[in-house]
Amino acid sequence: MTTEQRDAAGPGTALPEDHLRSGSSVDDLRGAVLAKLAYAVGKTQPDASQRDWFLATALAVRDRIVQGWQNSYRATNAGGTKRVYYMSLEFLIGRLMFDALTNLGLTDAMREALSGLGVDLDTLREVEPDAALGNGGLGRLAACFMESMATLAVPAYGYGIRYENGLFRQVVKDGWQQEYPENWLSFGNPWEFARPEIAYDIGFGGHVETLPTEAGPPRYEWFPSETVEAVAYDTPVVGWRGQHVNTLRLWSARAGDPLRLDAFNQGDHVGAMADRVRAEAISKVLYPSDATPAGQELRLRQEYFFAAASLQDLVRRHLKKYPTLHNLPDKAAIQLNDTHPAIAVVELMRILVDLQTMPWAEAWEITQATFGYTNHTLLPEALETWPVPLMERLLPRHMQIIYLVNALHLDKLRAAGQSDVEVLRSVSIIAEGWGQQRVKMGTLAFIGSHRINGVSALHTDLMRQTVFRDLNALYPDRINNKTNGITFRRWLIEANPALTAILVDVLGPAVLDDPSRLEGLAAHAGDPALQARIRAAKRDNKLALGRIIAARTGVQVDPDALFDIQIKRIHEYKRQHLNLLETVALYNAIRAEPWRDWAPRVKIFAGKAAASYHTAKLIIKLANDVARTINDDPTVRGRLKVVFLPNYNVSLAERIIPAADLSEQISTAGMEASGTGNMKLALNGALTIGTLDGANVEIKERVGDDNIFIFGLTAEQVAERHRTGLSARDTIAASPRLAEVLEAVSSGVFSPDDTGRYKDFVQALSDNDHFLVTADFDAYYAAQRQVDALWRDEAAWWRCSIMNTARVGWFSSDRTIGEYARDIWNVPVAAAE
Ligand SMILES: *Cc1c(COP(=O)(O)O)cnc(C)c1O
Numbered sequence: 001m002t003t004e005q006r007d008a009a010g011p012g013t014a015l016p017e018d019h020l021r022s023g024s025s026v027d028d029l030r031g032a033v034l035a036k037l038a039y040a041v042g043k044t045q046p047d048a049s050q051r052d053w054f055l056a057t058a059l060a061v062r063d064r065i066v067q068g069w070q071n072s073y074r075a076t077n078a079g080g081t082k083r084v085y086y087m088s089l090e091f092l093i094g095r096l097m098f099d100a101l102t103n104l105g106l107t108d109a110m111r112e113a114l115s116g117l118g119v120d121l122d123t124l125r126e127v128e129p130d131a132a133l134g135n136g137g138l139g140r141l142a143a144c145f146m147e148s149m150a151t152l153a154v155p156a157y158g159y160g161i162r163y164e165n166g167l168f169r170q171v172v173k174d175g176w177q178q179e180y181p182e183n184w185l186s187f188g189n190p191w192e193f194a195r196p197e198i199a200y201d202i203g204f205g206g207h208v209e210t211l212p213t214e215a216g217p218p219r220y221e222w223f224p225s226e227t228v229e230a231v232a233y234d235t236p237v238v239g240w241r242g243q244h245v246n247t248l249r250l251w252s253a254r255a256g257d258p259l260r261l262d263a264f265n266q267g268d269h270v271g272a273m274a275d276r277v278r279a280e281a282i283s284k285v286l287y288p289s290d291a292t293p294a295g296q297e298l299r300l301r302q303e304y305f306f307a308a309a310s311l312q313d314l315v316r317r318h319l320k321k322y323p324t325l326h327n328l329p330d331k332a333a334i335q336l337n338d339t340h341p342a343i344a345v346v347e348l349m350r351i352l353v354d355l356q357t358m359p360w361a362e363a364w365e366i367t368q369a370t371f372g373y374t375n376h377t378l379l380p381e382a383l384e385t386w387p388v389p390l391m392e393r394l395l396p397r398h399m400q401i402i403y404l405v406n407a408l409h410l411d412k413l414r415a416a417g418q419s420d421v422e423v424l425r426s427v428s429i430i431a432e433g434w435g436q437q438r439v440k441m442g443t444l445a446f447i448g449s450h451r452i453n454g455v456s457a458l459h460t461d462l463m464r465q466t467v468f469r470d471l472n473a474l475y476p477d478r479i480n481n482k483t484n485g486i487t488f489r490r491w492l493i494e495a496n497p498a499l500t501a502i503l504v505d506v507l508g509p510a511v512l513d514d515p516s517r518l519e520g521l522a523a524h525a526g527d528p529a530l531q532a533r534i535r536a537a538k539r540d541n542k543l544a545l546g547r548i549i550a551a552r553t554g555v556q557v558d559p560d561a562l563f564d565i566q567i568k569r570i571h572e573y574k575r576q577h578l579n580l581l582e583t584v585a586l587y588n589a590i591r592a593e594p595w596r597d598w599a600p601r602v603k604i605f606a607g608k609a610a611a612s613y614h615t616a617k618l619i620i621k622l623a624n625d626v627a628r629t630i631n632d633d634p635t636v637r638g639r640l641k642v643v644f645l646p647n648y649n650v651s652l653a654e655r656i657i658p659a660a661d662l663s664e665q666i667s668t669a670g671m672e673a674s675g676t677g678n679m680k681l682a683l684n685g686a687l688t689i690g691t692l693d694g695a696n697v698e699i700k701e702r703v704g705d706d707n708i709f710i711f712g713l714t715a716e717q718v719a720e721r722h723r724t725g726l727s728a729r730d731t732i733a734a735s736p737r738l739a740e741v742l743e744a745v746s747s748g749v750f751s752p753d754d755t756g757r758y759k760d761f762v763q764a765l766s767d768n769d770h771f772l773v774t775a776d777f778d779a780y781y782a783a784q785r786q787v788d789a790l791w792r793d794e795a796a797w798w799r800c801s802i803m804n805t806a807r808v809g810w811f812s813s814d815r816t817i818g819e820y821a822r823d824i825w826n827v828p829v830a831a832a833e
Helices: 003-009 018-022 026-039 050-079 097-104 107-115 121-127 137-151 261-265 269-283 297-321 343-355 360-370 388-394 396-415 421-427 441-447 457-465 469-474 488-494 497-507 515-524 528-553 576-592 614-632 650-659 677-683 696-703 715-724 729-733 736-747 759-767 773-792 794-807 813-825
Strands: 083-087 091-094 131-133 156-161 169-173 176-180 193-204 207-211 219-223 226-238 245-255 332-337 371-374 385-387 438-440 451-454 479-481 562-567 601-606 640-644 662-665 687-690
Touching: 018 050, 026 050, 026 107, 050 097, 050 107, 050 121, 050 226, 050 245, 083 137, 083 297, 091 137, 091 245, 091 650, 097 107, 097 121, 097 137, 097 226, 097 488, 107 121, 137 156, 137 226, 137 245, 137 332, 137 488, 137 813, 156 297, 176 614, 193 297, 207 396, 219 343, 219 396, 226 269, 226 297, 245 269, 245 297, 269 297, 297 332, 297 343, 297 388, 332 343, 332 360, 332 813, 343 360, 343 371, 343 396, 343 441, 360 371, 360 396, 371 441, 371 813, 385 388, 388 396, 388 438, 396 421, 396 441, 421 469, 438 441, 441 469, 451 457, 451 813, 457 469, 457 479, 457 696, 488 497, 488 650, 488 677, 497 515, 497 528, 515 794, 528 640, 528 650, 528 794, 562 650, 562 773, 576 601, 576 614, 576 640, 576 736, 576 773, 601 650, 614 640, 614 759, 650 677, 662 677, 677 687, 677 696, 677 794, 687 696, 687 773, 687 794, 696 794, 729 736, 729 773, 736 759, 736 773, 759 773, 773 794
Parallel strands: 083 156, 083 332, 156 245, 332 371, 371 451, 451 479, 562 601, 562 662, 601 640, 662 687
Antiparallel strands: 091 131, 169 176, 193 226, 207 219, 226 245, 385 438
16 A cells, blocks of 8 residues: 555544644654554554554654655756756665654654653664665665765755565575565555656667658657556655755556556456566566676666656656756756666667757767766676667667767777777777677766766776776776765764764764764874773673674674674675684684683674575575584683674664674775775774775775774785786695685585585685685784784774774765765755854
């Protein structure tokens, strides 16, 4: 049932008083929640479940967003202000209730209002489904950006897909990952507004007709063979202090003709339903792939579906106000979050040339001036390409346009004197090879955009040197860097109220509006009283996490042990296995010298593996095998515990991060584009142990070399190893500690039930250690012992922790969005208060 239907289903006579819709006193809020419980949820107090109370509360909060939403919309429209359209196949938004309450400043009042009804706000918080419309960092970035754009009053729409099933729910059974569907919408979604009147036809397949014109080139018209309807669902996104509200517009697929009645009436019920199922499959599931392309036709259908719907939507909005699309770049900036929406470049050309009969050259100028493209990965296996025959069959007119864009692009280069076949091949949108032609979506996005950005300084440099080297030489002004950021509202104020209270106390409430004020903390980093407060807050957070760990895994952890945290997607380049091998080495060392004063540690892992990524799933099994063996070994006596927390998502991250002492950011240098988990953890006072990769480099520059543990090969050294060969035999032979660990894992010490389980896995590390786990092992082990040493010096440790919080204000996504606004979108941002 949609919210509208639920509203309509209420008795409908005694509509609540107006003040109940907008008032913010405790009494107003309590009255509003009770009105929602009665009229929208249809329950009375005695029968209300926690979920009923959550819905009533969320709907009452939502009412308080709507006025600001309409004001923001009207102001943007009246002023003719330029809008930003952020197109992303993923929005990893998580729960929304505390975002809304925090930004409206209503958290305390609502807590009190509910407590008067015998309801606990923090219990309701856990009832809200976690909206996981994304895989990891890329999708979470889109969500942080939406919040920051609202905060900075940048008029913006986020465009994406309303997947019925978000990222799978991870269950760990006997140590193995199992995937279960995550039907987050099954009990309704109180934050969204269905907009059945905002629906567009999206075509697929069919053929193209050439229509001669009186003068000039012929016109082309696409006649699709299949039509799917895209229906809008809007979620308001409220910014800090509730000043500005933007829209996240997600598209749901619906069969054009709900049921083909002719077929249905002729008795072909199954046939009629089949078309419908095929159409609606587009918004059924998020592809659970991370850093690998999902080479499925349905995925390409998803990409075109949401790109085309979003373009129709923004073009309609533009043409309602202006007579032509000539001024589109003055009124709209479209940002492509990775290449997934890159087909939008071609769709805009089709709209301009075929539908608006604009000359090609002019259309191309408008297109380039409107689009910006963010690159998120350099891993060759993750660069998206589509087979030409598939593109031709699904989007025949678009394929024609791509060929022409490419031919004109290459002509221009040849005319400018470029004759090197290798260069021309590398900058062509069409790749030969693999036995078939393919469309390189990254090249298409690059050529169709006026700005292309990387997501950390190192990643942007590597973009210039590797994937886009030749394109960068041709268009040297286009690539620029926009180091990622995170929203401090969610990752500090909401996730860590205890630390937030201390910061406000020490630095004043203005720190909540201006994260650069965190710097003021540095002057007090050595203050024993402040250290004691920070430490006590962390201990409470660790106790709370300990309760979650006990409830979900049965493992008891000591809040006074060092909490060593690696939480992120499971991937070989992120090297959870490096951490596990070090864990085994530490285990061996503790057993060998049990009398020594070992610093107690809890190693906490969480993360999902792509369902088809066998090695990543084996790494999860290894984490669980190592955990069981170590946690059951009486010799270790609690000095080392290992935990794998299942079903990592935004909500779990919000509980783990405030409890972290050490942040593991140990990817193979050159492979993590930026990382944002690293920023969340440093902000919450965790010290980083990491490689010089992604934004770790910039975190190090800001917190200072003394407040971070850096180890391992540099990106340059990694590239050199990849050139000269990756056999790890000599490395292993030179490190008795590593050899012993590998031997233990390989021979089945951690898998007595199946002693061969890790044989091939260890063998592969010795033969072809692409991710350089063995090469970095000794340096990592040594860095971990430095961590132990610092942990024993309490004053020094907490000084470092405070310095981390003090010096990472720059990683606020408000700063990142300010840079996009200035350098890419050319839109103003609201000044900080
Ligand atoms: C921040 C975040 C990520 C990204 O983490 P990295 O360590 O940067 O890979 C992934 N998933 C969730 C749920 C997050 O909150």
